[in-house]
Amino acid sequence: MGAMPEEVEPIVAKLDNLKETVYAANTYYEGFYKGQEVVVAYSKIGKVFATLTATILIEKFACEKLLFSGVAGAISDDLQIGDLIIASGLCQHDLDITAFSHPFGYVPEGEVCIATDESLREIAKKVAEEKGLTLKEGIIATGDQFVANPERKEWIGTTFNADALEMEGASVAVVCTALNVPFFILRAISDSADMDAGFDFDAFLESSAKISADFILSMVDTIER
Ligand code: OS5
Numbered sequence: 001m002g003a004m005p006e007e008v009e010p011i012v013a014k015l016d017n018l019k020e021t022v023y024a025a026n027t028y029y030e031g032f033y034k035g036q037e038v039v040v041a042y043s044k045i046g047k048v049f050a051t052l053t054a055t056i057l058i059e060k061f062a063c064e065k066l067l068f069s070g071v072a073g074a075i076s077d078d079l080q081i082g083d084l085i086i087a088s089g090l091c092q093h094d095l096d097i098t099a100f101s102h103p104f105g106y107v108p109e110g111e112v113c114i115a116t117d118e119s120l121r122e123i124a125k126k127v128a129e130e131k132g133l134t135l136k137e138g139i140i141a142t143g144d145q146f147v148a149n150p151e152r153k154e155w156i157g158t159t160f161n162a163d164a165l166e167m168e169g170a171s172v173a174v175v176c177t178a179l180n181v182p183f184f185i186l187r188a189i190s191d192s193a194d195m196d197a198g199f200d201f202d203a204f205l206e207s208s209a210k211i212s213a214d215f216i217l218s219m220v221d222t223i224e225r
Pocket of ligand 1: 003004044045046071072073145146147148165166167168190191192193194197201
């Protein structure tokens with residue numbers, strides 16, 4: 001799954017026996033990658049669309065695992081454009097019922113940070129080692145905002161101990177955890193969520209999305225049937 005067409009196109013391009021189904025105003029691409037059956041879709045941007053698509057992938061297409069591929073804004077100074085990060089956990093930086101003495105990102109019966117599947121993370125680390133790539137692991141913060149503001153970025157980093165931010169990952173985390181489906185979130189950095197973020201995003205969306213998509217394809221190749 002991705003959010004934008006640019007995030008899934010490099011994956012769809014590699015599928016055999018492609019079948020397209022339009023459902024709930026989104027296109028789902030069913031096919032095979034090196035014999036492994038996959039379903040690929042982009043949700044459109046933001047938490048609501050991502051929730052819808054993740055739910056449909058599981059409930060209508062019976063996906064047994066969900067891997068997200070896309071781009072993100074960096075918070076950590078360790079992360080440069082094109083670098084890969086896998087989420088250890090996901091939080092919602094724009095979820096706020098602090099008026100009731102709850103912490104940012106928390107609602108009753110929910111969790112501030114939802115952990116991703118450990119065995120999928122291990123596969124990612126193995127793939128990175130084989131490819132000689134550096135893979136950062138850390139918390140990714142999700143919210144319905146394109147962050148292009150150093151103060152907001154700093155606040156999200158400090159409040160959630162987050163290394164990167166985006167607009168869909170925590171939705172996938174909520175859906176997959178509720179439906180008991182192992183999930184994995186990979187992002188390649190497209191910008192640094194600062195004053196230049198809009199410009200950098202436009203310049204690096206395609207190349208960073210491809211870096212993430214290529215890595216996901218290698219993981220699919222490694223995942224046992
Ligand atoms: O999916 C959104 C989140 N993605 C990760 C990301 C991010 N998130 C928050 N803050 C940052 N600094 C981030 N950096 C990377 C990327 C994506 C961001 S929203 C980009 C919207 C760009 C756009 N707007 N219109 N179009 C593109 C053209 C268009 C027109 C019609 C249909 C589709 C696209």
